[in-house]
Amino acid sequence: MTVDRNLGDDTGRRLPESGGTDALAAVDPDAADASTDRLTAGEGDGDGLAAGDRSPVLRAAGVHKSFGALEVLKGVDLTMRPHDVVCLIGSSGSGKSTLLRCCNLLERIEGGTIELFGHDLADERVDEDLVRRHTGMVFQSFNLFPHLRVLDNVTLAPRRVLGLQRKDAEDRARGLLQRIGLGDKAQEYPDRLSRGQQQRVAIVRSLAMQPRLLLLDEVTSALDPELVAEVLDLVGELARQGMTMLIATHEMGFAREVADTVCFLEGGVIVESGPPERIFGDPTEPATRRFLQRIFDAGRL
Numbered sequence: 001m002t003v004d005r006n007l008g009d010d011t012g013r014r015l016p017e018s019g020g021t022d023a024l025a026a027v028d029p030d031a032a033d034a035s036t037d038r039l040t041a042g043e044g045d046g047d048g049l050a051a052g053d054r055s056p057v058l059r060a061a062g063v064h065k066s067f068g069a070l071e072v073l074k075g076v077d078l079t080m081r082p083h084d085v086v087c088l089i090g091s092s093g094s095g096k097s098t099l100l101r102c103c104n105l106l107e108r109i110e111g112g113t114i115e116l117f118g119h120d121l122a123d124e125r126v127d128e129d130l131v132r133r134h135t136g137m138v139f140q141s142f143n144l145f146p147h148l149r150v151l152d153n154v155t156l157a158p159r160r161v162l163g164l165q166r167k168d169a170e171d172r173a174r175g176l177l178q179r180i181g182l183g184d185k186a187q188e189y190p191d192r193l194s195r196g197q198q199q200r201v202a203i204v205r206s207l208a209m210q211p212r213l214l215l216l217d218e219v220t221s222a223l224d225p226e227l228v229a230e231v232l233d234l235v236g237e238l239a240r241q242g243m244t245m246l247i248a249t250h251e252m253g254f255a256r257e258v259a260d261t262v263c264f265l266e267g268g269v270i271v272e273s274g275p276p277e278r279i280f281g282d283p284t285e286p287a288t289r290r291f292l293q294r295i296f297d298a299g300r301l
Contacts, residue, residue, distance in 0.1 A: 064111030074268035087255035088248045090265035096248035104135040136206030142198045144190040151186040176204045196227030216247045252301040
């Protein structure tokens, strides 16, 4: 599929402009009827998601992923619907980050299927750029462009990919920065911000693209303890506003507070999943109980 920067895709329909800057999510998750119904390069791409549809945003079935001889994902099953907040918990190396990266084609799976907005990501016609345009990814290490000011970091993709005029992109970015208390940092370079501020800018950069799904990979792991709360507060507000999010996290209290579903991963599989009150209050699997006991003993829950 060829992408016209003035249009959403070759259907001739514009990208959704709903949400503006008065909502941190910058998009109504139900209002993007044209934004995800075409992810492939050919015709007959499927129906996609209509406004208000509760069809799965993401469906993973039997997902396997290896790096050389090391099998990291060993048959992961997961379904997410609009407005769901799913937290992935588990020890380092359990497969959380790899699963996130497979969901926007930063990694390719070797077995099983991942469907995004009803499209099989293994389909050769799927346009990687369109997938990533609709799935915002926030990394552990921020990945801001050090040579660009904060405002330019946030507006670069909306201008280049969505085709927004500079003024429109900057108005959207300034509104988002103002909402997170960084309106006065728009002209600063990233290295002049605290690490917590940099991570909040990275989240806003993803939101400026009006994603339908936000992937957050251990977004507090590189932060000093006193900076964690400001980032978690922002993510919690997004959850309350209905943003669909898949979150890999070591912050158990946060997962218990914001998640609709918590998935415990160990050894590349989802051992147990369910509502947070059950997973944290009465887990059924011995492996889950052992993991949470270690967390409790360390004073992290």
